Amino acid sequence: MFSFLNVFCLLALSFPTDGSIESDQHKRETTDQNSSRKLTEEAILPPKTIRSVTAFRDDFNSWNPNNYHVACTAWGGGNNELQVYTPGQSNLFTKNGHLYIKPGSNSGCNKHGGQDILPPVMSGYITTKAAIKYGRMNIRAKLPKADWTWPGHHMGMEQNNYEITINIIKIVAIWTLPRNNTYGGWPQSGAMDIMESRGNAVAMGGGVNHGVNEVMSKLDWGPSGDTSQFYKTQVFKRKSSGDWHDDFHVYTLEWTADHLYTYVDNEIILRADTPSNSYWSYGGFSGDNIWKHGGKDAPFDQYLVLNVAVGGNWFKNEYQYAYTRPWTDSSRHPKRDFWEHRNQWQNSWQGDNAAMIVDYVEMIQY
Secondary structure (H helix, E strand, C coil), X not given: CCXXXXXXXXXXXXXXXXXXXXECHHHEEECCCXXXXXXXXXXXXXXXXXXXXXXXXXXXXXXXXXXXXXXXXXXXXXXXXXXXXXXXXXXXXXXCCEEEECCECCCCCCCCCCCCCCCCEEECEEEEEEEECCEEEEEEEECCCCCCEEEEEEEECECCEEEEEEECCCCEEEEECCCCCCCCCCCCCCEEEEEEECCCCCEEECCEECCCCEEEEXXXXXXXXXXXXXXXXXXXXXXXXXXXXXXXXXXXXXXXCCEEEEEECCEEEEEEECCCCHHHHHHCCCCCCCCCCCCCCCCCCCCEEEEEEEECCCCCCCCEECCCCCCCXXXXXXXXXXXXXXXXXXXXXXXXXXXXXXEEEEEEEC
């Protein structure tokens, strides 16, 4: 947790009519003891909105493991993802001033496969040790363009703190999840999906391509997964030409007690103003308000995750892809299905196409 106070002082000056400039000694006093300067009530301070400090920034000119927690887990997440997260240098590495989060083979973690095989892909997942409450998070990144990838920038809650987590495997997303589930498990403690995108070039649904030409931003909130009101705070952004893999873009979350806004290249995408009567009332939930002891913006009063994962239920079965989706939601062994059809998708994972490439990560404390 970083705690900074950034104070800018403008010393008042008097301007004599003869053109000379004299310091106004009535506006300040100097103590002999510590030579500190005290502002009077007449001193001018800048607006609160610009009193900010960069609490964390990484330009990835080199890899500093002291800045991050590195995960090693075979847990598939809430979207039935098909990856293992490992600290392997083939999955997380820096090159030419960029962080590469890239999938590879699945050695490094242990899990009993049961009727299915072990997750067929391994990737990286890192979490910043720095944390802030309220501010602006910027991630400049180039998204992967590879089948069944889901990259994203996601933000989750820990009471009074936000942190950045970066993870990869295939489902491109930048989002947040709670470090401490203050109000309960997902989505009770809230989640902010700054950006999510499918890596497929083709993902047709309703006559619209929902592939790598589209990014989505949303908030998850509710007393249970079945009752999450995310659709009230969800928007999509499509490129009229090309896709989000073509170049680097800056994905931003601006977070205050009064609003949550997301941007792509400084263009606002999601505008979620804090409901005047609480998120609980806005969601129309019944029963005891699980956020009643939180702030007015609860559950969004408490961290930034950058995630890329393979597979998962976000690749809707009813969409039309370049070829049939290599697993089904009802399959008893989706990992095996995915791996056995690798001849269909492996070519799209060649070179850096399959990697999320991050130029920088920045956390600005308001």
